Amino acid sequence: MERVYHVTCHECTFEGVFEDHRTALDEWNEHERDDDHRVSVLEIDRPSPRNPV
Ligand SMILES: [Zn+2]
Numbered sequence: 001m002e003r004v005y006h007v008t009c010h011e012c013t014f015e016g017v018f019e020d021h022r023t024a025l026d027e028w029n030e031h032e033r034d035d036d037h038r039v040s041v042l043e044i045d046r047p048s049p050r051n052p053v
Contacts, residue, residue, distance in 0.1 A: 002046045011037040017044075 005024035008015045014031055018024040028039045 004044050004046050006042040006044050007031075007039060008042070009035075009037045009039045011035075014039070 002019070005018045005021055006015070007018065007024050007027050009031060012035065014035075014037070016024075016027055018027065024041055028041055031037060032039050
């Protein structure tokens with residue numbers, strides 16, 4: 001299983017799924033800072049990777 005991070009804004013339609021934790025946190029912090037919105041991050045265990053190596 002592969003862990004991904006689902007970033008969701010509670011105040012607009014901003015959302016994204018990131019495989020890298022730091023990228024998810026960057027997007028989160030950036031959106032909160034730029035738009036002053038409340039953003040949450042969920043860790044999701046994705047059952048099957050989209051691009052198997
Ligand atoms: Zn927002």
